[in-house]
Amino acid sequence: MAKRAFGVSRQFHVLRRITQVVLLLLWVLLPWLDIVRIEIQGTHGPGIIYFGHSYPMDFPYVLGLIIPFVVLIWGIALLTYFKGRVFCGWACPYGSCVELFDGLRTAVWRGSNRKVAAWMRRSSLHKWLLRLLAGLTLALAPVVLALSLAAYLVAPRQILQEVFATPWGRGGMIQTTLLTWVALTILISWLAGFAVRFHFCRMVCIYGMGQAMVVSAAPGNQILRPRFLPDATDSCGGCQACLRACFVDLDPRAKHLVLGFSAGCFNCGDCVDACRTVQGHKNETSLLSFRSSPRGSR
Numbered sequence: 001m002a003k004r005a006f007g008v009s010r011q012f013h014v015l016r017r018i019t020q021v022v023l024l025l026l027w028v029l030l031p032w033l034d035i036v037r038i039e040i041q042g043t044h045g046p047g048i049i050y051f052g053h054s055y056p057m058d059f060p061y062v063l064g065l066i067i068p069f070v071v072l073i074w075g076i077a078l079l080t081y082f083k084g085r086v087f088c089g090w091a092c093p094y095g096s097c098v099e100l101f102d103g104l105r106t107a108v109w110r111g112s113n114r115k116v117a118a119w120m121r122r123s124s125l126h127k128w129l130l131r132l133l134a135g136l137t138l139a140l141a142p143v144v145l146a147l148s149l150a151a152y153l154v155a156p157r158q159i160l161q162e163v164f165a166t167p168w169g170r171g172g173m174i175q176t177t178l179l180t181w182v183a184l185t186i187l188i189s190w191l192a193g194f195a196v197r198f199h200f201c202r203m204v205c206i207y208g209m210g211q212a213m214v215v216s217a218a219p220g221n222q223i224l225r226p227r228f229l230p231d232a233t234d235s236c237g238g239c240q241a242c243l244r245a246c247f248v249d250l251d252p253r254a255k256h257l258v259l260g261f262s263a264g265c266f267n268c269g270d271c272v273d274a275c276r277t278v279q280g281h282k283n284e285t286s287l288l289s290f291r292s293s294p295r296g297s298r
């Protein structure tokens with residue numbers, strides 16, 4: 001078996017966090033930078049903005065919205081067929097927000113982010129500074145999210161004007177709608193981050209159901225998922241570090257790892273990292289790895 005240097009492995013974790021943050025930033029910035037958005041109250045009626053230029057909401061310009069959407073849906077379906085529910089673990093905006101929210105939860109209440117918990121234990125100053133930062137983020141991040149989603153339909157300049165420059169109550173219907181939307185988003189974000197979390201993915205998400213159906217149509221041995229390396233089963237000491245690392249409470253060592261709807265492996269890789277860290281203490285490599293062909297292994 002290959003030898004590795006000792007250390008805490010966060011290979012998949014770091015890569016995944018970078019992917020999640022980049023994609024979230026992209027979703028937030030697209031309308032603000034006028035790269036793509038709809039304008040429901042354009043000067044000449046509803047329009048579409050592509051890269052700063054305004055076009056009527058008409059054929060063929062609407063194809064610029066429809067074609068990428070169809071390509072995205074098919075792309076995700078194909079990705080799911082071959083790679084399992086990798087979209088959920090790496091790219092879903094809801095899942096990414098809930099995971100990132102865990103750091104805030106740990107600072108202000110209780111959560112499982114070990115890094116934040118370790119910082120909180122350093123001193124009272126660390127604890128209260130982190131709580132202050134987390135409180136500010138809890139107040140501001142949902143506002144940014146709400147306004148960014150609104151910017152897909154209303155011109156960003158108008159949003160800023162209505163929300164920040166016009167006294168509240170004097171802006172008319174559009175201001176009332178925007179302020180109600182911001183208040184709702186704050187409530188929903190806190191509810192999702194503190195209480196609902198991944199129960200939504202398990203019980204409500206229609207896309208999750210669709211993915212589970214696609215996964216069930218693929219030959220089980222071709223789906224990418226964490227699997228034991230050939231002949232590695234006996235080396236497992238049962239430390240359960242991989243179980244503790246799984247944020248959807250699965251056992252990655254299970255022969256029939258659940259890939260369906262109510263509980264599905266999101267192919268995040270945290271269990272592979274955890275085992276690599278454990279095995280690193282023995283100067284060995286992870287017993288788990290992502291593979292689609294399980295021949296000779298679990």
Ligand code: SF4
Nearest residue numbers: 246265266268269271
């Ligand atoms: S089993 Fe492993 S890869 Fe799957 S969701 Fe859990 S930690 Fe992530």
Ligand code: SF4
Nearest residue numbers: 236238239240242275
């Ligand atoms: S982390 Fe590795 S050694 Fe520990 S229980 Fe999981 S597979 Fe076995």
